[in-house]
Amino acid sequence: MTTTPLQIERELAALRGSAAGEQAGMRTHIVDLVAFADDAAVATACANAIGALRHSRPSRALVACGIATATGVTAESSVFCSPMQEGGHSLVCCELVRLQGPSDGVALASMAASLLLPDLPVFLLWLAPLDPDETPFASLRPLATRLVTDSTRHPATLDVLGGLIAQGREIVTDLAWTKITGWREVIAAIFDDPDHAERLGRLEQIAIRYVRGSAAQARLLAGWLASSAETDPALALDPVARDDMRAGSLLQVALTAGGVRFVVDRPEEGVAIVDAPGRPRRWVALRVPPFETLIGEELDFLTQDHAFLRAVAAVS
Amino acid sequence: MAVNPLRDELRMHRVPGPCAMVIFGGQGDLAGRKLVPALYNLYLRRLLPTGFALIGIGRRDAGGDEGYRAEMRARCESFSRTPVTEVEWQGFAAMLHWITGNFDDAATYAALAARLAAADTDLGTAGNVLYYLSVPPSQFPVIVDGLGDAGLAAETDRTFRRVVIEKPFGSDLASSAALNASVHRAFAERQIFRIDHYLGKESVQNILVFRFANGIFEPVWNRNFIDHVQITVAESIGVEGRGRFYEEAGALRDIVQNHMLQVLSFVAMEPPASFDAEAVRDERGKALVSCRPVRPADVVRGQYVAGHADGRLARSYREEEGVGAHSDVETYIAMRLLIDNWRWADTPIYLRTGKRLPKRVTEVAIQFKRVPHLPFSYAAAEQLEPNVLVLRIQPNEGISLRFGAKVPSERIQIRTVNMDFQYDTAFSSSPAEAYETLLLDVMRGDGTNFPRQDAVEESWRIIEPLLDSWQLQGGGPHHYEAGSWGPEAADELVARDRRRWRRP
Known part of the structure; x- marks a missing residue:
């Protein structure tokens, strides 16, 4: 049955009250999150990930999905409460509303705008192909403080981002970038070593092997290295077929800098081997974080990620 | 590099x-x-x-x-x-x-x-x-x-x-100076990092952000608007196997000389020119320099006797392991301090700390002066209390402001309510342990959160009259029941100024 913002607000208030019981149920005051998916399965995965967040929970998350057969907007509300960290008598609650509506997205965008909590930053998580001029993106974009896209899933997005960033209207990032944070930490640690640090300025070649299906993570990593080192290295991208890892995942990064070769190799999920000249081979933990961790990491940032902007500019 | x-x-x-x-x-x-x-x-x-x-x-x-x-x-x-x-x-x-x-x-x-x-x-x-x-x-x-x-x-x-x-950085001013001199035999002051883990706590560091990043608080952060300040470090536990150490230290040396006076320096300091380590430490040091040495008459010592704490029967301090049967060491101390500068002149700062108090809580409470004239009837404003800004350091880190609001009804009746900010609801990520923060600071060479030699010696100077007085005149502490808020004499200390302790 189609619904209205007022009905949803009433339902959320009732859910908050019953979830907290005799304890006080306090809503977090962090951010609003609007997620838009082009596929019901993706919307479900997103809603599950939000429910699984342990930290950085949005105050209110609206997960919207267009359905071809829908004639109006329907909603399914839930509330997640957990005790405060140091044994206080209150619960901290977050709200999740799943919205489904006609696939043109106009009604969904309007409903989402009505349900946003006041005075909080709005994160727009875009899990659909990105066309800046089309509704519902064009309707939701003005509300967004921060736009988070997913170019691993929709590789063409990476080529659109440069134009959006140039408009300077909101803070922009991409989950493909979030997925390579672990890789970037491992690579950065190589160049913390004073013996290697100055070689980065002489970066000559970047060779990246990745799982066939999306080059977004590999391109962003290469863009980050080239823009940070302020060099114009040769780039070799090598997609390979692997059934045991997700499409787009990085497998190996080899850098040639100052005449020597540094290699980070991920033979299997969870670990990487670091080979740097003159240093013993190191095994380090390197996990691809689950979806909820990726979202949680993004919700932690409210400022522009300039390294990401430089990386996008380098690959655009 | x-x-x-x-x-x-x-x-x-x-x-x-x-x-x-x-x-x-x-x-x-x-x-x-x-x-x-x-x-x-x-x-x-x-x-x-x-x-x-x-x-x-x-x-x-x-x-x-x-x-x-x-x-x-x-x-x-x-x-x-x-x-x-x-x-x-x-x-x-x-x-x-x-x-x-x-x-x-x-x-x-x-x-x-x-x-x-x-x-x-x-x-x-x-x-x-x-x-x-x-x-x-x-x-x-x-x-x-x-x-x-x-x-x-x-x-x-x-x-x-x-x-x-x-810590402890000495047991009095002379031993602290001697200790510093011995460390300086091999290390320059810039190489020395004195750890006080309280200064690694997010909520202590947030005092600086709260005061100097917001436009609305600093203009009223002075003697013209503030009636007095209360700093409380309460623990519900006893000495927990540290009896032998505690017999040497007592609450004054264990908590007041370091943690509490360092927190006070954050509350009382002037705005630093920058967030550079030396600029911040200079201003904190100046705040301590302005503190008047505390008078023994402005101090109450206490020691807990058996009682119920945390819902269980707790034995007396003298029955704790490693504690003398006739020990006069204080497990509680309350004091009144004055700061002689333009910002704080004649504004009392009350400090209290103790073991076996009803709950574990550390907070700074800034109590503001009442309005000069209340245009409401006495009956309407009978329940109105002064505005209090509370900086909660642990647990449930946050900030709350108490102010008067109209009780919904057809007539004017005012009641004090709380406006509450809690870290948990605003940020939801758990802060790092203080030692993680401080060890990283040392590796980076950032001394902002470490007391300098001058600050340590100033804090000994402030409490030195107490040590001298206790040594010369003796006199045991007042007794208080475990699970209570300390001896009655502590209530009388603030009642002399027509004030009373908050119940945190």
Whole structure:
């Protein structure tokens, strides 16, 4: 049955009250999150990930999905409460509303705008192909403080981002970038070593092997290295077929800098081997974080990620 | 040293440069409960440099590197805030080493020099070393001299040597000055980091942000608007097996001289010119310089007797292990302080701390003056209390403001209500342990959150009259029941000024 913002607000208030019981149920005051998916399965995965967040929970998350057969907007509300960290008598609650509506997205965008909590930053998580001029993106974009896209899933997005960033209207990032944070930490640690640090300025070649299906993570990593080192290295991208890892995942990064070769190799999920000249081979933990961790990491940032902007500019 | 441009960004934490950390007393309680678990968590957070080594030194044979690693793993499994996992532990453990030796034996320092040289070669620690003296203060001069004589305290243009010492920084002004002089025999002041773990707490550091990043508070943060300040450090536990230590220290030396006066310096300081370590420490030091030495008449000492605390029967202090049957050591202290400067003149600062109080809470309460004229009837405003701004340091870190509001009804009736900010609802990520923050600061060479020698000596100067008076005149503490808010005399202390303690 189609619904209205007022009905949803009433339902959320009732859910908050019953979830907290005799304890006080306090809503977090962090951010609003609007997620838009082009596929019901993706919307479900997103809603599950939000429910699984342990930290950085949005105050209110609206997960919207267009359905071809829908004639109006329907909603399914839930509330997640957990005790405060140091044994206080209150619960901290977050709200999740799943919205489904006609696939043109106009009604969904309007409903989402009505349900946003006041005075909080709005994160727009875009899990659909990105066309800046089309509704519902064009309707939701003005509300967004921060736009988070997913170019691993929709590789063409990476080529659109440069134009959006140039408009300077909101803070922009991409989950493909979030997925390579672990890789970037491992690579950065190589160049913390004073013996290697100055070689980065002489970066000559970047060779990246990745799982066939999306080059977004590999391109962003290469863009980050080239823009940070302020060099114009040769780039070799090598997609390979692997059934045991997700499409787009990085497998190996080899850098040639100052005449020597540094290699980070991920033979299997969870670990990487670091080979740097003159240093013993190191095994380090390197996990691809689950979806909820990726979202949680993004919700932690409210400022522009300039390294990401430089990386996008380098690959655009 | 070349800067790593890959670290210059939002998500990438600023990892300190390579270094070795040497813990004297590497098997001790502090090392096992706090230091090594903190380092393990820094490793998990990828905040330890790749070129890092941890070298424990102590008299007892730990069973070599492997024995030490096994012992520290057990400690981390008990005390780390993050569970120990096999893969991560193996990576961390490879950096741990052990040296058995006496601190007064030159051979110990020769072995240390050899181990540090090996760490430079094998682990890339680049010649940088920080020494953590996790030993009783009586051992400080021995170790400092040992390091100095072995040439292990000397820095070069490219390398640093730092020393970290734990409170107590002396037991009075003279012993504190003597201790500083002994450490200065081998280390310059800029190389010395005095740890007071309170200063590593997010909520203490937030006092500076709260005061100096918001336009609405600083204009009223002075004697014209503030009636008085109350700083409370209450613990519901007793001395918990630390009876022998506590008999030497008491609440005054254990809490007031360091934690409370340092927190007071954050509350009372003038705005620094920058957030640079020296600028902040200069202003905190000036606030302490302006504190009038406390008069014995403005102090109440207490000691708990048996009572119910945390819902259980608690024995008296004198029945605790390691405590003398006739001990007069204070487990509670309340005092009235005055700060002689333009901002705070004639505005009393009340401090109280104690063990076996009804709850564990640390807070700073700023009580504002009442309005000059209330245009409401007495009946309407009978329940109106003064505005109070409370900075809660632990637990449930946050800030609350109490103010009057109209009770909904057809007539005017005013009641005091709370406007509450809680870290949990605003940020929801758990803050790091204070030792993690402070160890990183030492590795980075950032002294902002460490008291300087002048601040330590100023804080001894403020309480010195009490120590003299107690020594000369004696006089035991007032008794209070475990689970109560302290002796009645403490209530009388503030009642003299027509004020009363808050109930946190």
